[in-house]
Amino acid sequence: MEIIRLEDVTKIYRIGEVETRALNGVSLSIEEGEFTAIVGPSGSGKTTMLQLMGCLDRPDSGTVKINQRDVTHLSADQRAELRGQVIGFIFQFYALVPVLNAYENVELPLLLTNVSAKERRERVLAMLDAVGLANRVDHRPNQMSGGEQQRVAIARALAPHPLMVLADEPTANLDTANGEQAMEIMQRLNQQTGTAFIFATHDPRVMSYARRVVKMRDGQIVDDGVPTEVQTNVELRQVA
Secondary structure (H helix, E strand, C coil): CEEEEEEEEEEEEEECCEEEEEEEEEEEEEECCCEEEEECCCCCCHHHHHHHHCCCCCCCEEEEEECCEECCCCCHHHHHHHHHHHEEEECCCCCCCCCCCHHHHHHHHHHHCCCCHHHHHHHHHHHHHHCCCHHHCCCCHHHCCHHHHHHHHHHHHHCCCCCEEEEECCCCCCCHHHHHHHHHHHHHHHHHHCCEEEEEECCHHHHHHCCEEEEEECCEEEEEECCHHHHHHHHHHHHC
16 A cells, blocks of 8 residues: 655755755655665755655645645644654654653653553553663663664654654664664564655665665656665575
8 A cells, every 4th residue: 555655746945045956856655564765865855855755844846645645735733743643753863852761752752642541551661672672661861872772762653653654864873783783673663563664864784674775866766676786685684
């Protein structure tokens, strides 16, 4: 089932008299359960595309549909409500609330829903266990490593049972071991829950896990598929 579609989308940023065309007539669809990387150099448009998918911004032209609903002209309140219902986010710098512990950070998005206190607790503990942090429930961000903080962020993104998770450079601040661990956790949760994961990245580690790689340059898609080198990396991991 198609969960998101961009149709002939253009996004222009203006600073004074200078215009930057971040996206230039881009069309793309994402299916349920995908594990997709959107890649390209800085300024290619990948982060802008993620922002439009996440209803954090609106295109200047074209349409964005989520779950077959046109969200292009929704109000700010309507977009915020939609984000809470179907979209999870993972950020490069974790974006955890420093005064809250791991449990409270994961619970935070659930407090904005109709989920009961009992179910909230069950979901939070289950997600922290799923990312290997059942013993870190009471720890605040400054008491955890960067890898642990990103795993809390992953748990938080999945706790509301979203349709898709959008991850912007999720491994950029992690060393090799923690980056690999984060990707393996997200890959496993994608397979277990059916939640789609869409990454904006320039990290080859992320690309090697993706089942689909969308390459961007100068605000346009220049390639879309599974490159041979990615297939080879996946096959090697499966053999190992």
